[in-house]
Amino acid sequence: MDKNNYVLIMAGGVGSRFWPKSRNHFPKQFLDILGTGRSLLQITYERFLKLCPASHLYIVTNSQYSELVQEQLPGISPDQLICEPSRNNTAPCIAYASFKLAALNPDANLVVAPSDHFIQYEAIFIEKIRAALAYTDTHEALVTLGISPTRPDTGYGYIQYGAESEKGIYKVEKFREKPNLSTAMEYLKEGNYLWNAGIFIWKAKSIIQALKQYTSSIHELFEAGTPYYNLPEERAFIDTQYPKAPNISIDYAIMEQADNIYTIPADFGWSDLGTWASLHESAAKDAAGNVISAPQINVKDTKNSIIQINENKLAVIRGLDNFIVVDDGNALLIYPKDQEQEIKDVVKTMAETYGNHYV
Known part of the structure; x- marks a missing residue:
């Protein structure tokens, strides 16, 4: 070296x-x-x-x-x-x-x-x-x-x-x-x-x-x-x-x-793992193209989505295509994956409206 x-x-x-x-x-x-x-x-x-x-x-x-x-x-x-x-x-x-x-x-x-x-x-x-x-x-x-x-x-x-x-x-x-x-x-x-x-x-x-x-x-x-x-x-x-x-x-x-x-x-x-979509692209997917991290979940008719649910919650999801679903503490995000470039601005707006403790 x-x-x-x-x-x-x-x-x-x-x-x-x-x-x-x-x-x-x-x-x-x-x-x-x-x-x-x-x-x-x-x-x-x-x-x-x-x-x-x-x-x-x-x-x-x-x-x-x-x-x-x-x-x-x-x-x-x-x-x-x-x-x-x-x-x-x-x-x-x-x-x-x-x-x-x-x-x-x-x-x-x-x-x-x-x-x-x-x-x-x-x-x-x-x-x-x-x-x-x-x-x-x-x-x-x-x-x-x-x-x-x-x-x-x-x-x-x-x-x-x-x-x-x-x-x-x-x-x-x-x-x-x-x-x-x-x-x-x-x-x-x-x-x-x-x-x-x-x-x-x-x-x-x-x-x-x-x-x-x-x-x-x-x-x-x-x-x-x-x-x-x-x-x-x-x-x-x-x-x-x-x-x-x-x-x-x-x-x-x-x-x-x-x-x-x-x-x-x-x-x-x-x-660059800069977005949820980039993580979805890099991660292993199920047969429907979903990337799911959730110990207790029931998913039907859902594809091409990334889903993360906290371990202390049961989630039931149906009928989503190309979505981001992320549950974490005091916040929940449900957003179309092809519009995720808006998330950064949405977070800024929410901080101004509801306080920095959410961001």
Whole structure:
């Protein structure tokens, strides 16, 4: 294992599209969504142990989840927990982590990955990550893994790529926003478009240089912390300065602007598990296409649905097609699966109407 390889696991989101299982106080990365006995965070952590030593795995999360992370990953030290005191999107937290690790190791080569993705073929995934790390080790490049699309999906952003730089590594021409169906079909037909999985590989100094060039305010804010990183004074600096950072994603801040972006097309059985429909797609189904997690249930004339009922309830369901039915504590969701993109906004409206204790 290369001593310069590090992994940043992003675990600060609230997962509102997975409501009501995912709540503000216990979001989906801490849940056993797949029924394996392990949370998505634990699965992701164990996956990356194949790439670098445990001491080189860092968890980036919101301060309110620090105890949850330590409960689920008792082997990590407090120094490996990078806590953001406010939610300012991905660019500030990646900037903070990159400056911190660059202060620790100027040659740090980083993998930035979400904590809540499903990856079926882990050996292929690790192989692609290693190829990306080898490339960024010798090039001032920002690399992203792009997923070879299997359908014209409107729920993902797309990566348009061009000429091959080295074997299996291509220059990115443009990042594309989530398309409508006809545009997604055209992307699939053209053949040089990939799904943007939000998995990035780069040298710490390369992303720091990109921050300096394309988003100087973020660069200046976190560069000022260089005397404090990895020292007791770091916490006070971050608590006072981090909330001043602009709220912007790494895609908008860097990836859509920089000219040294490359991608590795990959197919390793990926799902972002961002929605109930994506879980339905990834999970084992019964003969009617249902994914059911309910110890006491009677289901008739129901198909293509995902159903989760608490163990202390008896459920009787009939006549549903392509629905989400999720019962959890003080909330019940019954929603058409093909309209689930609305759930995030519905949850926001309910919080405003009925209070945050429901979300």
